[in-house]
Amino acid sequence: MTTADNTASGDAGEPATAPAMEAPAAASPAGADTLPHDLTPLGMFRQADWVVKAVMIGLLVASLITWIVLVAKSRELALLTRRQKRALVALSQAPSLEAAEIEPRADAFLAAAREEWRLSGGALDDRDGLKERVAASLERLAAASGRRASRGTGVLATIGATAPFVGLFGTVWGIMNSFIGISQANTTNLAVVAPGIAEALLATALGLVAAIPAVVIYNHFARRIQAYRALVGDTSAAVLRLVSRDLSRQGRGLAAVAGG
Template identity: 60%
Template sequence: MFRKLLPAVILIAATPAAAGTQTLPHDLSVWGMFTQADWVVKLVMVGLVLASVATWTVLIAKHLELARQRKSAEAFRDTLADAGSLAQLDAASAAHPIVREARAEIAQSADALADAEGLKERLVSRLDRYEAKVARKMTQGVTILGTIGATAPFVGLFGTVWGIMNSFIGIAESQTTNLAVVAPGIAEALLATALGLVAAIPAVVIYNHFARVIAAHRAVVADSAAALLRIVSRDLSRGTLPAVEG
């Protein structure tokens, strides 16, 4: 009797293991979860990886650009602070865009130089516009970091929702709540969430860093504009400005 039941017992004992072996995911590494994911989740993951690459690219490129501009702007500010008049500026400083802006306004006001206060007001307006233009140029490429930081978590959440939805569909189709059936879809969904955070957190931190750096750079430009206004005011008081421009 026992010998007759033994094959059946062996078959029953082996069946769950065999079923589990068939349903268990064969690869739960990051790459394995990506390759097994639904195509929508794959698109989400690829988009988040590209956003992360863009973030680090902006960090490197913008850091080098701003560091170079900041050093040049500080040197120019110190040159203006030491100059007593426009005539004392060297050729390189005289060719600086902010000095060209001032000279252009003085040239356009050549017939109204007697109105010193009016000239100063026009210079302030023009230099303010120049400062705003410099600020806009410095923020180019940085605003994308704010966009990534704001949207990446929600994009990752979309991938999470889609992956979990697929998991529930798998449960309905297999008519089982076996963890081996549910786990792969949930793992893929959570990977999308993780990639969203990996893209968003550095983007926010780097964006805030550049916001502080740009604000400091803009302050240097404002100091240069103020120093240039002082130089023009001295030349106006001395009556040497027409000679300089002519």
């Protein structure tokens, strides 16, 4: 009786211990599904909704345009500034309008003054009128030079102003899709909710990455263009000084002839 009871007890105990040994193995697959997403930036981009992907691509293109404008505009402004400085030095040292010699690409102001002088025939009887006409021509050239120097910077202002809102639109759209997925999955598990929200927030991050450099670079170019416009104004004033100097010389010469 004792031996049989022990044998029966041992046989009955084996099935009771088997499920306890298998429980950890069954819990393993459930834990493997807690992080189903690749949470690297590239992985989140691949798994994002097509609208969010379009927003991200647009922001990356805007950021690329910002850096291209930085390189191209820096070279252009450096070249324009060097030419204008050389022209200003040459005009400041020139004794007269005809004796001034400057670089052909930078002599638009000098050429305009000489052409107006030629068309007016010296205009010694109307010096003030000649000066006003030359000043008007130089003002028009200065305005054109300022517009040429500012060309291409408007896109930086546009990117800096709109990129954060475009990124925010992508975030709102992505979070909306995440909430829809939550309602369909009937779960509020953070491991399920977090990847979708992270994908949405990546759009806002890219918006800031595009906007902040654009604003900084735009302000940098605004200062450089303002300095270039000041050089253009100094060049215009130097040409006007030469015109006034030549008119005064011719006036003194006529007075000396009349007095003699």
